[in-house]
Amino acid sequence: xxxxxxxxxxxxxxxxxxxxxxxxxxxxxxxxxxxxxxxxxxxxxxxxxxxxxxxxxxxxxxxxxxxxxxxxxxxxxxxxxxxxxxxxxxxxxxxxxxxxxxxxxxxxxxxxxxxxxxxxxxxxxxxxxxxxxxxxxxxxxxxxxxxxxxxxxxxxxxxxxxxxxxxxxxxxxxxxxxxxxxxxxxxxxxxxxxxxxxxxxxxxxxxxxxxxxxxxxxxxxxxxxxxxxxxxxxxxxxxxxxxxxxxxxxxxxxxxxxxxxxxxxxxxxxxxxxxxxxxxxxxxxxxxxxxxxxxxxxxxxxxxxxxxxxxxxxxxxxxxxxxxxxxxxxxxxxxxxxxxxxxxxxxxxxxxxxxxxxxxxxxxxxxxxxxxxxxxxxxxxxxxxxxxxxxxxxxxxxxxxxxxxxxxxxxxxxxxxxxxxxxxxxxxxxxxxxxxxxxxxxxxxxxxxxxxxxxxxxxxxxxxxxxxxxxxxxxxxxxxxxxxxxxxxxxxxxxxxxxxxxxxxxxxxxxxxxxxxxxxxxxxxxxxxxxxxxxxxxxxxxxxxxxxxxxxxxxxxxxxxxxxxxxxxxxxxxxxxxxxxxxxxxxxxxxxxxxxxxxxxxxxxxxxxxxxxxxxxxxx
Numbered sequence: 230x231x232x233x234x235x236x237x238x239x240x241x242x243x244x245x246x247x248x249x250x251x252x253x254x255x256x257x258x259x260x261x262x263x264x265x266x267x268x269x270x271x272x273x274x275x276x277x278x279x280x281x282x283x284x285x286x287x288x289x290x291x292x293x294x295x296x297x298x299x300x301x302x303x304x305x306x307x308x309x310x311x312x313x314x315x316x317x318x319x320x321x322x323x324x325x326x327x328x329x330x331x332x333x334x335x336x337x338x339x340x341x342x343x344x345x346x347x348x349x350x351x352x353x354x355x356x357x358x359x360x361x362x363x364x365x366x367x368x369x370x371x372x373x374x375x376x377x378x379x380x381x382x383x384x385x386x387x388x389x390x391x392x393x394x395x396x397x398x399x400x401x402x403x404x405x406x407x408x409x410x411x412x413x414x415x416x417x418x419x420x421x422x423x424x425x426x427x428x429x430x431x432x433x434x435x436x437x438x439x440x441x442x443x444x445x446x447x448x449x450x451x452x453x454x455x456x457x458x459x460x461x462x463x464x465x466x467x468x469x470x471x472x473x474x475x476x477x478x479x480x481x482x483x484x485x486x487x488x489x490x491x492x493x494x495x496x497x498x499x500x501x502x503x504x505x506x507x508x509x510x511x512x513x514x515x516x517x518x519x520x521x522x523x524x525x526x527x528x529x530x531x532x533x534x535x536x537x538x539x540x541x542x543x544x545x546x547x548x549x550x551x552x553x554x555x556x557x558x559x560x561x562x563x564x565x566x567x568x569x570x571x572x573x574x575x576x577x578x579x580x581x582x583x584x585x586x587x588x589x590x591x592x593x594x595x596x597x598x599x600x601x602x603x604x605x606x607x608x609x610x611x612x613x614x615x616x617x618x619x620x621x622x623x624x625x626x627x628x629x630x631x632x633x634x635x636x637x638x639x640x641x642x643x644x645x646x647x648x649x650x651x652x653x654x655x656x657x658x659x660x661x662x663x664x665x666x667x668x669x670x671x672x673x674x675x676x677x678x679x680x681x682x683x684x685x686x687x688x689x690x691x692x693x694x695x696x697x698x699x700x701x702x703x704x705x706x707x708x709x710x711x712x713x714x715x716x717x718x719x720x721x722x723x724x725x726x727x728x729x730x731x732x733x734x735x736x737x738x739x740x741x742x743x744x745x746x747x748x749x750x751x752x753x754x755x756x757x758x759x760x761x762x763x764x765x766x767x768x769x770x771x772x773x774x775x776x777x778x779x780x781x782x783x784x785x786x787x788x789x790x791x792x793x794x795x796x797x798x799x800x801x802x803x804x805x806x807x808x809x810x811x812x813x814x815x816x817x818x819x820x821x822x823x824x825x826x827x828x829x830x831x832x833x834x835x836x837x838x839x840x841x842x843x844x845x846x847x848x849x
Contacts, residue, residue: 240325240540244322251320255313258310262310263376265303269300274510277507277510278505278507329353336549337551337656338649340552345433346430348426352543355422355425356422360540360543377521377522378522381522382396388511392512395491396491396516396519399487400484402487403487403523406476406483417469421465421468424461424464424466425462427461553653553674562664562672562680563665565630566762567664567665567680568665569628569792570626570627570666571660573623573625574623574624575619576621576650577618619658620815621643624647628792628794630792632793633788635808636794637809637811638812639813641814645796648794648796651762652678652764653674656670682754682762683764683765683766684755684764684765684784686766688747690735695750696711699714699731699750714753717756717783718749718779719749720746720749752787756786762794764796784805800837804823806823808822808823809826
């Protein structure tokens, strides 16, 4: 309970502090609303007593007008408080979403391999949605109505000690029951949020793989799993809501007994002439008015239960740490082409067997040759490895600045993993990776990745304009630079065929582009980035000859005066390489100058050239 309250307090302070002005305005509106709700019944009591006793009847009209005016102002103030509260809520939750998204982007790849995109969306958006009412309605309803409750009880004590004591006792009992039951509901709401993340994570992945599911005849499995996850989501939510309803109904039962007792006491006092009819109205009105804050506080406590589950899951998310080693001193890379070196580098993909059910991709088998004990775990990398399987083993080589390395090897030999270590998506299990003569662990990750560009087979295009797809949403790049690159890649005629030019919105995943156009558009990103190191995972094997030739010409320009690694799919591709390296089961089995190896009849590379067995160098 204390930890939960501390978490609420921490989030409130962190995300409401920047909105001090709005919070002051909200507090003023809340207090004004409370005061106006308490004042108007007093006016009505005076009106009733004056009308019945026929004293000061000339004031009745003014009292009626004053009552109407205060009621009107009270409604305006109530609307204003809701408006300001919603603004506070959206500002706070949007900043929280921003912090969560930034935190995720700063984490290493082992974290991203454990979460499906759907689960990530549910954490960053779904869980925070439960906090939107916490930031606005909680402050407005719980604190405001709590103060209204105290004000009503104070005025009832002023009217009658007995009535005040009776209603205060029942209010205390009701609130005690509601707060006591709150803790029991939080775990249920957490399970509900978790089931929601599981369901939407599954749904996102299956919608993305619709073609594969249909072509492989897996619709029956998908629908069965869909029903199972949806049933779990429904069952956990129903249990949480039933507990909340039980809590609310028990509170209402106790409060109803208290109000009934108040009515009886008021009737008795009136019969003994201890209260005027106006005072009876006042007590009855205030007793009825107690329903509103109690009802709203009870509703907000239910929302607080959901917020509690969201807060717990958000804290778990923020507690995730970047697994990459950090250096106290960050080095700066020199300008120009950069040399690359691996010294005794070994690597095995991490396995985390302690994931929660919504953390992993539980609905597909692990992509490893060995099945894992945890069906929720899935490694999203091409070189699949179990816990004890090394992907790279004692890799040592040096590539001088401006040189091109052709990297060959069978599927699973470790080629793509080597490139990922260069980008520092992971840290090696052993050994050191150097770029520009500096240990990558001592470099700023952002600076390192700005100096390296990669071209892959799988082109990621976004549902946005051609301009944004080329620049990765960088508004500082001028259109003139974009048009120049498109012209160099032979895409000017393609751009001219688009109705809106650079402002043309592409379909999600580049659905309205051919494979060649998509690949050429991806190449424009590298030209605009102008990196000093290029990793080229050849993507021309599935393209028509004409488009392939255009891409080859672009690649020639891209590799000019740059250090490059070509992960080769075709032997023809590595003819532009200065050096050749062949990997087998994570180890270097051959490395040397391309010309020398091709002339050495005993080399593996010469054997591949002679036999033309391009299947032996399939990509990993």
